[in-house]
Amino acid sequence: MLIATWNVNSVRARMERVLEFLEVHQPDALLLQETKVAQEQFPFLELAAAGYQAVDHSTGRWAGVAILVPDDVEVTAPVRGLAGEPLPGEARWVEATVRGIRLVSVYVPNGRSLLDPSFPDKLVFLDAMRDRIAALAAAGPLLLGGDLNVAPTDADVWDPRRFVGTTHTSPEERSRLQAMLDAGVVDLHRHVVERGSEREGDEPGFTWWDYRAGAFHRNLGMRIDLFLATPDVAARARRCGIDRDFRKGAKPSDHAPLIVAL
DNA sequence: ATGGTCGGTATCCGA
Numbered sequence: 001m002l003i004a005t006w007n008v009n010s011v012r013a014r015m016e017r018v019l020e021f022l023e024v025h026q027p028d029a030l031l032l033q034e035t036k037v038a039q040e041q042f043p044f045l046e047l048a049a050a051g052y053q054a055v056d057h058s059t060g061r062w063a064g065v066a067i068l069v070p071d072d073v074e075v076t077a078p079v080r081g082l083a084g085e086p087l088p089g090e091a092r093w094v095e096a097t098v099r100g101i102r103l104v105s106v107y108v109p110n111g112r113s114l115l116d117p118s119f120p121d122k123l124v125f126l127d128a129m130r131d132r133i134a135a136l137a138a139a140g141p142l143l144l145g146g147d148l149n150v151a152p153t154d155a156d157v158w159d160p161r162r163f164v165g166t167t168h169t170s171p172e173e174r175s176r177l178q179a180m181l182d183a184g185v186v187d188l189h190r191h192v193v194e195r196g197s198e199r200e201g202d203e204p205g206f207t208w209w210d211y212r213a214g215a216f217h218r219n220l221g222m223r224i225d226l227f228l229a230t231p232d233v234a235a236r237a238r239r240c241g242i243d244r245d246f247r248k249g250a251k252p253s254d255h256a257p258l259i260v261a262l
Numbered sequence: 263a264t265g266g267t268c269g270g271t272a273t274c275c276g277a
Binding site: 009010012013034036061062110112162166210211212213214215218220251253254 | 264266268269
C-alpha cells in the first residue's frame, strides 16, 4: 500500500504533474495541499479519467486540501474541517478512511511572521490539531500527512541561524508539534530513516525549496511536509522518502511529494 | 536569499 502527501501549489496549475505522479506511483492515496481552487472548479473529471476519485475540501483561491483514492478503493466517513480551527473557511483539514486507516490531509497556516496577526491563529490551529490527533490516535490506525509549516528540528532547515526569530522554527511552534507527538504519533519520515538505516548522513531530506535564487539546486530547503502516524501504522512502513523528480522539470511545485510504502 | 519565482487573478497579495 502506497500513500503520498504533496503540497501541489494549485491543483489546476499542477494537473500535468499530478497525473504524472498518479501514473508513475499509482498510490492508494494521495493527500493534496494548496489545491487553490473553488470546489466547483476542482478537476474531478480529469482525475476520474485517470482512475481516481477525490474527497475534496477546497473553498477558493487559497489553501484547500483533498484526498485522492483509486476508483475501486472504498472511501468512507469523510470529514471536512477541524474542530477548533480559527478560520474554518480556509479549508485546511480533510479526513477519510481508506483500507482501515484514518487518513488526514492538512495544510497548516504559514504564520508569515512572529508579529503577524496570523501567527497566533497558526498556534491555535496547531493546538486544535493536537486535540483531534489525540482522539483519532486513540480510535485506531492513523496516518496524517501534510504541510505542517513547522520544521521539527534545526537539522530540518538549511541554515538554522537564518531562522532565528522567524516562523517555522520557533519554540511556540515546535512545542506544539511535540505535543502532537506526545498525543500518540511518530514523525514517520524520521522514524523510518532512523530505524532502517544507520548510514551517516542519511537524514530525512528537505521537502520544500523556494522557487527563487536557485534554492533547489543549492539545496537551501526545509523539511516541513510530514507524515504523523500511529505506532501500528509506523510498524508497517517499509520505506519513506521524497521523490525529488517532482521538484524538477516543467512546472514543478515548490514542494516535493513525500511517499510511504506500507 | 528578506527576494532573483511562482500562483491566483490582479496591476497586488500570499508563500
